[in-house]
Amino acid sequence: MTGDVTARAAWLRAEIARHDRAYYELDAPTIPDAEYDRLFRELQALENDHPALSTADSPTRRVGGRPLAQFAPVAHDVPMLSIQTETDTDASGALNFDARVRRELELGESDPPVDYAAELKFDGLAVSLRYEHGVLVRGATRGDGTTGEDVTQNLRTLRQIPLRLAGAAGDIPPLLEVRGEVYMRRDDLDRYNAAAAARGDKTLVNPRNGAAGSIRQLDPAIAAGRPLKFFAYGIGAVDGWKLPETHSGLLDALAAFGLPVCEHRAVLAGGDALAGFHRQIAALRGELPFDIDGVVYKVNRLDLQARLGFRSREPRWAVAHKYPPQEALTVVEAIDIQVGRTGALTPVARLAPVFVGGVTVTNATLHNADEVERKGGLCIGDTVIVRRAGDVIPEVVGVVAERRPADARPFAMPAACPVCGAHVVREPGEAVARCSGGFSCRAQRIQAILHFAGRRMMDIDGLGERYVERLVEFGYVHGVADLYRLTLDDLLEMKRRADERDNGAGDSETGLPVTGDAADPSRGRLVPEPGATDGIVGETLRAGQVPTRWAENLLAGIAASRTPKLARLLFALGIRHVGETTAKTLADWLGSIDRVRRAPAPLLAVLPDIGATVAAAIADFFSEQRNLDAVDALFAAGVAPADAHAPHPGLAGRLDWAGLYAALGVPRLTPVRARQLAAVADGERLLAGLPENHGLPAEVAAELAAWLADPVHRDLLDRLAGLRGELLAALPAAGQGAAAASAVSGKTFVLTGTLPTLSRDAAKEMIEAAGGKVSGSVSKKTDFVVAGEAAGSKLDKAQALGVAVIDESGLLNLLEQGEEQ
């Protein structure tokens, strides 16, 4: 081994330690990760080749050694004491402590206040780190205070713990034991748990167990994989070091050695200031990234600490002043399912009442099925940890697996909505399960009716939230169709009942508080709140008259919505994933609600901008009988779209079997294979079996045969073929159109500006389907420029070159001409 190698190893160690410190303590990385890894690997290689080079403070030690058979006991030269606890969570905890200290120090009323170091009480695991000549040689748990366990290997994996103290050699004591807390941040725990759950590993119940459990693992690789952190808060044995005069000075010195010391600390004079600190930290508690269960006050001057001394195993100079617990154990008595206004199914744990975070908690949301799984497959009967931090909604943070009773019942998401019985859907990749009942589900009724009536949907003037709530509540409206059967008498009766119930509190007609003179009906004027849009307001009333204008207006609004545009009606139905644009595509391309509702998902998926998820959601909506009934009820109540029309001429180009096959979702049937299949069999033919000459690879053919064997799939294919034929026959000029000779075939088009109904992509597709070409720029070779609104320079150029300029209807005419030929 040459001196060069030794020097290089020393340099690498110092360099890595410097970057570690920058990264983990100062939070200011100095080099890219890859560069750091390179240094690290170089050092590992050197130490492997020359084992004599390996030192106790080498950063390579952080990546764990061999698993241990058991931990060796460590006798603490200076015992690790416990701390007296002040359990009154109000100011008296601080005042009592101060009074006690003053008494013990025999201070009189006229003596100045005592200085205290105030800090946080971290909720983790106490450890002691032994540095000899600045090098970390041993780390131990507290154990019983006198004897702990040697967990050096595990503690070395914490990057925040320096393996060598920082500072000039002359300042480093020959012996220094640092005492502090290993903890885990809550966000680190959540991230760790999410990754662990994804890997199928066990998750950690809470940060404290996470920290304590990780340090007490025999295999250091486990600790190395956990996001552990450390705060120093004191010292144990020391030798050859001139101690600072105060505890706060001591913490400053530890920080200067490169040890992490929490920034939330203060030196305060007297009991009132301590009480103030307690309050201030209470307010901050919810925002801290880690858990604390109180604050700690320590007499700041070390000489006074020595004078005060100990009582049994607790120092007289320190106290922990607690906060109400944020976590408690309780039992899950039941798991109910709530159906939200949007149809989301939420499991809610009904809990045996438990006092936590200052309130009695009796239930907690479990969010969704994945969360239940993440919580260790929560069962009814399980004992769970409930947490309520600050004003945050109580949550179940974990299950105490050891306490699961033999008769615990596992939880499963129901297959049918507990409110309406419609089937429950959970889309791939979605955490939330939803009721498919849509506006036919009672839980979703109010939301669905409001959506239905919305401005961009059926645009029912005057039908605001309060009216909808009352119409539903008093049973006048069960589904949207009932709106169209409401009479003036219904509305007036509803108002009377609402008035009776509200017993004169506020004005039930508008839901607004009655202001000023309005309380006197003879002079009353209803004063709308600024920005109020709900309800008809401002009607002047004379004594004894029943106000009816609001009701007449509402009925008129409802009546006016009877003949909506098809796209608005489709949007109004509240089909998941169907917004304004998709509704318009459906209306433009299929032309009637009847065709939309009979369209199987693969047919919908070949329409422009409709992907598999959206197509599946639409088909799913119309597969639910309740939704079909609701749509029928609308028609029966006289609602009819004003603009039903023949399917879009461009459909001819989209209904080729190759595209439809590719959208079927048959495994391995890629677009290329789908085209190959379409060349030998159309849908009707395929229903009779895969033709001999299919030419598909054996695996593809096998998947296809298996798919075709399922009656559900055969039914789908059958319906698809049926509707396809029907649509083609119903096209404005029945013909297969595609690339047949036409007015469009072989011609070059340039699109410019915004067309009134067709998107640019749709226009392009239609032109191409009819054998035309779409180009980006105008030249003499251009046959037609299709100009929409705000057409720019291309239009100018077309005119300059004498190229024919047409609008959207001109284009549609050309397309139709082609099909007639």
Ligand code: IVH
């Ligand atoms: S000082 C002489 N300071 O509380 C007092 N302890 O019973 C020795 N703890 O598990 C402890 N935060 O790990 C001190 N800022 C803090 C603390 C703290 C948490 C824990 C400690 C031990 C318990 C003491």
